Amino acid sequence: xxxxxxxxxxxxxxxxxxxxxxxxxxxxxxxxxxxxxxxxxxxxxxxxxxxxxxxxxxxxxxxxxxxxxxxxxxxxxxxxxxxxxxxxxxxxxxxxxxxxxxxxxxxxxxxxxxxxxxxxxxxxxxxxxxxxxxxxxxxxxxxxxxxxxxxxxxxxxxxxxxxxxxxxxxxxxxxxxxxxxxxxxxxxxxxxx
Numbered sequence: 615x616x617x618x619x620x621x622x623x624x625x626x627x628x629x630x631x632x633x634x635x636x637x638x639x640x641x642x643x644x645x646x647x648x649x650x651x652x653x654x655x656x657x658x659x660x661x662x663x664x665x666x667x668x669x670x671x672x673x674x675x676x677x678x679x680x681x682x683x684x685x686x687x688x689x690x691x692x693x694x695x696x697x698x699x700x701x702x703x704x705x706x707x708x709x710x711x712x713x714x715x716x717x718x719x720x721x722x723x724x725x726x727x728x729x730x731x732x733x734x735x736x737x738x739x740x741x742x743x744x745x746x747x748x749x750x751x752x753x754x755x756x757x758x759x760x761x762x763x764x765x766x767x768x769x770x771x772x773x774x775x776x777x778x779x780x781x782x783x784x785x786x787x788x789x790x791x792x793x794x795x796x797x798x799x800x801x802x803x804x805x806x807x
Contacts, residue, residue, distance in 0.1 A: 634734075634807055635659060635671070635672050638659040638672065638736060638804040638805070638807045639672050639804075642657045642659070642801070642804045645796075645799070645803055646738070646796065647796020647797055648741045648790070648793040648794075648796065650738075650739050650797070654739075656675060656738065656739035657675070657678070657736065657738035658671070658674035658678035658679050658736070658738075659735060659736040659737070660672065661732055661733065663732050664731055664732060666686045666733055677713055678717065681712065681713045681737075684711035685705075685719055686735060687711075688711045688767070689705065689721050689767045692710065692766075693767065697723050698723075698773045699723070699725040699728075700771060700772070700773045701722070701723055701772060702769065702770045702802060702805065703767050704718060704719070704765060704770045704784075705718070706718040706719065706743065707764045708758070709764075709766070713737075715745075715758070715762045715764065716740050716749075716750045716762070717740075718737070718738060718739075718765065718801075719735065719737040720737075720770075720798075720802065721735050722805035722806065734807065736801045736804045740794055741790055741797075742762070742788050742790055742794065743761075743762035743787075744787040744788050744789070745761055746760060748789055750762040763787045768780055770802075784798075785798075
């Protein structure tokens with residue numbers, strides 16, 4: 615059996631992946647509730663293979679894309695074999711290679727015939743993440759705890775079941791709850807493309 619990929623198959627697969635990534639971007643733009651998502655376009659998305667190595671990135675915010683690679687590896691290592699079809703993972707903690715607290719990242723593993731084949735990943739800047747000042751930019755902060763809620767990698771969906779307890783915990787600690795919930799749902803929609 616040949617290990618070569620013919621150019622036509624390569625072009626078809628590449629086109630399909632690029633289309634999926636563009637659909638992710640459009641989903642964020644059209645369904646994001648806050649102006650940061652639907653006007654400023656402060657988000658990024660990418661596709662990773664199962665290793666996880668980045669295979670495709672959007673033409674989005676470069677700093678997001680640069681931090682997605684080490685963050686994806688951290689999340690995959692954090693959960694190890696506890697990754698299942700229907701899981702959706704969320705985090706913003708710089709300790710797990712995030713950029714800053716307001717940039718929240720969502721990871722969705724994609725399975726085919728029971729095997730992990732790739733990941734859809736979306737990072738977006740929320741307008742608030744709690745903390746002592748609105749919007750998370752606290753000039754008086756002397757430690758990370760004064761910047762807002764740190765979210766280590768956590769499953770928002772576990773084997774396809776939405777974890778209302780965790781989502782409510784997050785949203786209860788954020789100002790402008792409807793905007794934050796709308797943007798979180800936009801990220802989820804983008805990762806499901």
